[in-house]
Amino acid sequence: MVVEIAPRTFADGPRTFADGPRGVRRAPDLADNAVLVARDLLSPTVARLVVRPDAGIAPFVAGQYLALGVRVDDRIVQRPYSTASDPAHADAHEFLVRHVPDGALTPHLWTLPVGSRVRLGPPKGAFTLVGDDQRTHLFVATGTGLAPFLAMLRTLARRPHPPRTILVHGAARTEDLVCRDEIASLAAGGLPMTYVPTISRPDDPANRAWKGRTGRAEAVLGSVLRSAELPPDSLSAYLCGNPGMVAAAEIALLAHGVAPADIHAERYWTAAGTTA
């Protein structure tokens, strides 16, 4: 379709649509507004980045995400990451970041000196805990999809009477089952929790020493539902990570009889052409 703008006078004279826009592209108003205060390698491919906003922590809810960006060639490259921080105690945001060798952002995040200026967007997202639900909370994550669940588990652990929780965490390699010490410490601190780590590539030499469950998170989910003797209306499910896992886990939960309203999902996007 050819769009025609009949003779029309712009500030710089008559033009048509075909003449195209004139001027210099405006840069979005995205100033660096935070500092990278720590970067801990949790595995060869996963790091925990701690970022402190200059203006302090804006109110947020466990499960939300923020855009983290760095300046590359005078332009901000940013991607959304779920914060793992506890909203009640955070003075900075913790992010779990998987290194993508040919990504647009993570190679920079890996080499950025601690103390560097970065850009942090506002907290966003509706993937949050539902009210004061006392039913069993079932969390299913793959990879760095664990991050929002750390925030949620920390939030639940502060309740006087926290609900029973089950955390299924899937990863390709043992080394990527990160934050196990923190998960153990939450359980030791009184949060009723069943932790179910699983490895999806048991034949990988890196997993030779693994003695735990094997199989993809969504495959393990079925046996967890059966062994935990969870009636469908007794649980609230939260899914985060690979979109394929989320879709398969949704199907498994629906087949178990869980109501769609009790299944909450956050997909870590894998849009074509966009890499982190």
Added chain:
Amino acid sequence: MAYVIAAPCIDHLDQACVTVCPVDCISHDPAADRKAYIDPDACIECGACESACPQGAIMLDSRLPGAWAAFAEIDRGWWIDPEWARAAVDAVDAQVA
């Protein structure tokens, strides 16, 4: 590729897309614009805006139907020359209507 805001946004401007965009790449001038515009250089193609739009106005540029094809250039153009983009919106709206 990037997401594009097409004709159904014109004169609706619901702005649900602005709320959900994780990288804040959607904008407009409330005093002058009839629709919102996505910055194609900042869009990360997450699709959150597409799901949020109650008008069904947002889609990947590669999926724009022919009648709305011009909106890819209009969205890109607004970040360079808003006056040109507004005139183009008026023209497309008049032709589609």
